[in-house]
Amino acid sequence: MGVGKSTVGRRLARRLALPFVDSDSEIEDAVGLPAGEVFERYGEQDYRDGERRLVARLVDGQVRVIATGGGVFVDPRTRALLNERTITVWLDAPIDVLAERTGRRDTRPLLKTPDPKETLQRLAEIERQAYAEAHVHVRSGDGAHKDVVDAIVREIDAHLARRSAA
Ligand SMILES: Nc1ncnc2c1ncn2[C@@H]1O[C@H](COP(=O)(O)OP(=O)(O)O)[C@@H](O)[C@H]1O
Numbered sequence: 001m002g003v004g005k006s007t008v009g010r011r012l013a014r015r016l017a018l019p020f021v022d023s024d025s026e027i028e029d030a031v032g033l034p035a036g037e038v039f040e041r042y043g044e045q046d047y048r049d050g051e052r053r054l055v056a057r058l059v060d061g062q063v064r065v066i067a068t069g070g071g072v073f074v075d076p077r078t079r080a081l082l083n084e085r086t087i088t089v090w091l092d093a094p095i096d097v098l099a100e101r102t103g104r105r106d107t108r109p110l111l112k113t114p115d116p117k118e119t120l121q122r123l124a125e126i127e128r129q130a131y132a133e134a135h136v137h138v139r140s141g142d143g144a145h146k147d148v149v150d151a152i153v154r155e156i157d158a159h160l161a162r163r164s165a166a
Pocket residue numbers: 001002003004005006007008101102104140141142143144145146148
């Protein structure tokens with residue numbers, strides 16, 4: 001959360017002249033409520049089930065950039081599907097950066113805790129192993145959105161070169 005999937009993803013799509021989809025926005029449009037409210041009202045398990053069905057629809061062969069919500073790739077079945085059908089990018093940033101960025105808005109239900117930074121740290125430790133299964137790993141920090149887009153494009157190119165050499 002706060003690493004830049006939604007905002008960097010949108011810019012990446014623009015750079016690659018591809019359509020862009022954000023999983024949280026899709027859920028908002030489908031349910032007619034802000035994603036955070038859907039999460040709180042229906043609970044995490046139902047939210048994950050919805051995300052899994054959504055991702056299954058999105059990997060239909062049309063080339064696009066998909067920004068997932070932070071928990072999507074942690075679900076084993078969704079992760080397997082994404083790794084089979086897409087190029088997956090793990091965007092990673094130091095906890096301090098995530099805490100500062102997510103602290104600007106209170107839209108993320110999982111961070112409505114007494115110590116959101118500690119929560120981010122704990123989630124990162126639990127989820128890291130799943131994220132590490134992504135095809136490429138891009139570290140983002142204090143740099144601008146554009147720098148992150150550049151790094152993603154470079155890493156995807158390198159991934160495709162490795163894949164075609166294999
Ligand atoms: N590289 C970056 N540089 C500066 N601000 C960023 C960067 N990436 C994201 N942000 C800001 O951090 C906040 C959270 O970004 P967002 O794209 O919503 O993250 P995510 O979808 O991963 O939760 C937004 O205000 C966004 O503009």
